[in-house]
Amino acid sequence: MTWTVVLPLAVGSFALKALGPLLLRGGSSTDVLTKVSALLTPALMMALIAVQTFAVERSLQVDARAAGVGVAALAVWRRLPFVAVVVLAAATAAAVRALS
Amino acid sequence: MPPCGWKPYFGAAIAIGITTGVFGISFGVLSVAAGLSVAETCAMSLLVFTGASQFAAIGVVASAGAPVAAVAAGLLLGVRNAAYGLTVSPFLPRRLVPRVLSTQVIIDESTALALANPDDKTGAFIAGGVSVFVFWNLGTLFGALAGSGIGDPSRFGLDAAFPASLLALVAPRLRDRSAVRAFLQPGLPIIVAGLAILPGLIGERA
Numbered sequence: 019m020t021w022t023v024v025l026p027l028a029v030g031s032f033a034l035k036a037l038g039p040l041l042l043r044g045g046s047s048t049d050v051l052t053k054v055s056a057l058l059t060p061a062l063m064m065a066l067i068a069v070q071t072f073a074v075e076r077s078l079q080v081d082a083r084a085a086g087v088g089v090a091a092l093a094v095w096r097r098l099p100f101v102a103v104v105v106l107a108a109a110t111a112a113a114v115r116a117l118s
Numbered sequence: 119m120p121p122c123g124w125k126p127y128f129g130a131a132i133a134i135g136i137t138t139g140v141f142g143i144s145f146g147v148l149s150v151a152a153g154l155s156v157a158e159t160c161a162m163s164l165l166v167f168t169g170a171s172q173f174a175a176i177g178v179v180a181s182a183g184a185p186v187a188a189v190a191a192g193l194l195l196g197v198r199n200a201a202y203g204l205t206v207s208p209f210l211p212r213r214l215v216p217r218v219l220s221t222q223v224i225i226d227e228s229t230a231l232a233l234a235n236p237d238d239k240t241g242a243f244i245a246g247g248v249s250v251f252v253f254w255n256l257g258t259l260f261g262a263l264a265g266s267g268i269g270d271p272s273r274f275g276l277d278a279a280f281p282a283s284l285l286a287l288v289a290p291r292l293r294d295r296s297a298v299r300a301f302l303q304p305g306l307p308i309i310v311a312g313l314a315i316l317p318g319l320i321g322e323r324a
Binding site: 020021022023024025026027028030031032034035036037038039040042043051054055056058059060062063064066067070071082083085086087090091093094095099100101103104105106107108109110111112113115 | 129130133134137153154155158161162165166167168171175179185188189192193196197198199200201202203204205206207208210212214217218220221222224226229230233272273274275276277278279280281282283284285286287288289290
């Protein structure tokens with residue numbers, strides 16, 4: 019009976035994703051729209067990073083994740099390769115959790 | 119020497135796919151625990167294919183909420199994909215069928231990979247999307263079948279790997295001045311407000 023959740027959510031999620039690509043198919047995307055969305059996307063991503071780092075259900079918390087992401091930020095600044103950044107973040111968070 | 123046809127972004131695409139695959143396992147476990155069947159769980163990952171929306175929807179189902187509330191929670195978290203759709207639209211395939219298929223993988227990871235590879239946005243977007251799609255769905259199936267015998271992925275620090283991977287992809291883009299302004303103008307007050315309430319929250323927990 020949970021199909022009543024799965025199917026409407028599938029249709030709605032696809033509609034959200036397809037909105038831009040199908041409306042702008044003719045290459046009619048205006049400069050303003052492209053520019054706004056190009057700026058909006060990194061802003062959305064930074065917000066998402068903050069939520070994933072600090073959110074616990076409906077509150078904020080500084081925990082092992084913050085340590086992991088902090089080390090990742092250092093690694094990005096030192097221009098380490100992508101895989102190294104991700105592995106360092108996970109290892110730091112796991113170590114902090116194991117020690118605390 | 120890398121094999122013929124190997125693109126520089128393939129490594130990042132595979133790494134991000136594996137990370138999401140592990141979360142796919144925990145989605146499969148939680149979804150079955152919330153009362154969805156294995157078929158419903160796998161259909162959700164194949165058809166909805168937006169991690170945050172899926173977790174939100176099964177969260178409502180698990181707490182015995184109405185189906186309408188579960189769908190609404192999922193869609194609310196899916197709204198950001200509409201913004202990504204506008205961003206990736208110019209470099210998606212032009213022909214209708216490939217274009218419609220590629221819209222299904224408009225998610226955080228594929229969009230971030232495209233942003234991080236301005237020389238081959240289309241290739242990076244597709245590589246990221248396909249990698250995450252494959253690993254996310256394999257993980258979901260595995261988790262749904264294995265049930266609760268699997269440990270919590272956060273024990274291995276994977277909950278930190280996720281924001282770290284997005285940071286690694288997006289941070290270099292912030293060297294672009296106008297992107298920094300776009301982030302700071304609406305974002306700074308929220309960050310300051312968030313930091314201001316943080317000590318209170320921590321004090322409450324201690």
